[in-house]
Each structure stands twice: as structure tokens, then as C-alpha cells.
Amino acid sequence: MVLNFLKPTYCVKSVYDLSVDELKKHSIKAVLTDLDNTLLAWNNPNGTVELHEWLKETREAGIEVIVVSNNTWDRVKKAVGGLEVDYVAWSLKPLPRGILKVLHDRQLKKDEVVMVGDQMLTDVWAAHLAGVPSVLVERLIESDMWQTWINRFIENQAKKIIYKKDGVIFYDSLTDAIEAKKD
Template sequence: MPLNFLKPTYTVESVYNLSVAELKDQGIKAVLTDLDNTLLAWNNPNGTPELHAWLKEIKAAGIEVVVVSNNTWDRVEKAVSGLEVDYVAWSLKPMPRGILKVLKKQGLQKENVLMVGDQMLTDVWAAHLAGVKSVLVKQLVESDMWQTWLNRSLEKLAKKLIYSQKHPLIWHATFKEAVFARENDKN
């Protein structure tokens, strides 16, 4: 299939739908996540109560959460300052640089890591290049930072080429559903 490098391993409605039990069931020890419109709405720097509850639960279970963002160090540091998570800024996605840096620094095995993001052209592609599983999530808010409009336009075209009426893009409510759907697709 053309553009396989942009096709996510899993599709889940939100990063907050990745439950501790489901992550542990799949052997996930770290969730790497994009920042804007994935973990935080780009225009809501403090995050939601849902975000804070999810982070607390994930961290309490011993699963690492690391932000891997293309934003500047100042922007990312300010955004995550109240979240108590590690981060890599200027990661240059779709290059795998930021993801590989986290793997090396934390001593993580690729099969125990998920890269979660709202963009196929940056997050999903970078995950594939780094050799980790990708989770595409819906963007938290419909608006974007001005720099993202070109990616969104190209992504719409890529989605038309990758997905069809016969094989549509399906958003799953839980990670468990996404894993089940992927396993059934292989059969």
C-alpha cells in the first residue's frame, strides 16, 4: 500500500483513552506523546482535569510519559511545567531523533513504547522511522497553531489515499479495541 509509513499502528479517539490496564496488557512501559492538540489543547496551557487525572493514574502505575514535541524548548518547558513529565523539544519530527533520544536516555526497548500524536506527517511517521508503535488520536480542538495548516492539508490528502470506503479510518474508544481491530485485520 502506498504511504504505509503514514498509516498508524492504532487509532484511538484520545490519549486519555489509553488506560493503565490496557497499556500493561500490551507490555507498554512508556507513552511518548506529542504536546499540542494531543496532550494539551494548544490554546489551553493548563490542561484539563481529565489530563491531570490521566497523568496521575499512568505515572502511579509506573508507566513513563514523555513529551516529544517539535516546539521550542521555552514553549515546551512552559507547557509541561505543571505536569511533572520529562520532555524533548525541537525533536524535528518526522525525523526519529527525539524518540530515539528518549529510548536511549530511559533505556527503553522499542516494543515497550508507544508514540501518540494527532498528526500522521509528524508523529506517526517519526514513530515508524524510530521502530516504535504509533497511536493516532483525534486533535483535541479543531483549531491549530498557524504552522500546522500545511501539515493538515497534506494529511487530508494522505488519508484519502490510505483509507477508502472499503477500508475506512476507524476511531476506537479504547486502546483494547484498537489492538483487537489490528489483530483481526492481520487475519
């Protein structure tokens, strides 16, 4: 398929649907995640109770959550300040630079991480270029920062081609997404 580089490995509703048990079952040591509209709604800098619970569970399980963002260092530092997560800013997605930096710095293998994001043109493509599994999630809120609008337009056209018949199907868990992929 022409647009395979934009097709995610898995699709789940939100980053919170990646349970600790499922991540451990698949030997995931680090969840790399986009920031805006994936981990945090861009207009909610404090995050939700659900986010803080998920971060606590992953931390207690020894699974690191690392933000890989195209935003500036100042913006990301401010956004994740109260979340106790590490981050890479100016990652230049869809270039794999930020993902590869995390793999190198943490000495992680490509199958020990997943890259989670709400955009195919940045997050999923970067994961493909880095050779790591990608997890596409629904965006947390419908509105986006203005810079994202053109990506969303292109992405919607790509989705029509990639998911001709049924559209994107978002699963309730990683296990559900993996099982569906086997069928």
C-alpha cells in the same frame, strides 16, 4: 501500499483512552506523546481535569509519560511545567531523533513504548522511522496553530488514499483498536 509510513499502528480517540491496565497488559513502560492538540489543546495551557487524572494514574502505575515535541525548549518547558512530565523539545519530527533519544536515555526497548500524536506527517511518520508503535488520536480541538495548516491539508489527502473506504476509525480503547486490527 505507497503511504504505509503514514499509517498508524493504532487509532484511539484520545491519549486518555490509553488506560493503565491496557498499557501494562502490553508491557508499555513509557508513553511518548506529542504536545499540542494531543496532550494539551494548544490554546489551553493548563490542561483538562481528565488530563491531570490520566497523568496521575500513569505515574502511580510506574508508566512514564514523556512529551516529544517539535516546539522550542522554552515553549515545551512552559507548557508542561505543571504536569510533572519529562520532555524532549526540538525533536524534528518526522525525524526519529526525539524518540530515539528517549529510548537511549531511558534504556527502553522499542516495544516498551508507544508514540501518540494527532498528526500522521510528524508523529506517526517519526514512530515508523524509530521502529516503535504509533497511536493516532483525534486532535483535541478543531483549530490548529497556523504552522500546522499545510500538514493538515497534506494529511487529509493521504487519509483519502489510505482509508479509501471507511475513513479513519478511532476506537474507544487500545484493546478495541488491537482487536479490530486482528480482524
